Amino acid sequence: MWDFIAAMGLVFVVEGLVYGGFPGLARKLASEVLSTPENHLRVAGLAAIALGVGIVWLARG
Numbered sequence: 001m002w003d004f005i006a007a008m009g010l011v012f013v014v015e016g017l018v019y020g021g022f023p024g025l026a027r028k029l030a031s032e033v034l035s036t037p038e039n040h041l042r043v044a045g046l047a048a049i050a051l052g053v054g055i056v057w058l059a060r061g
Contacts, residue, residue, distance in 0.1 A: 019026050033041065 018029075
């Protein structure tokens with residue numbers, strides 16, 4: 001459970017870096033997401049999940 005809480009904390013750090021450090025880029029990326037087809041977003045999300053699981057598996061294995 002503590003690993004999950006630590007992982008969520010790291011998600012907040014990364015999100016905060018994007019929004020706090022580069023607000024213009026965050027706004028541009030948000031507008032790009034709105035114009036991206038849903039299928040492309042789904043594939044990118046699934047790829048990100050697979051990559052994340054792979055990284056955690058390598059780090060914890």
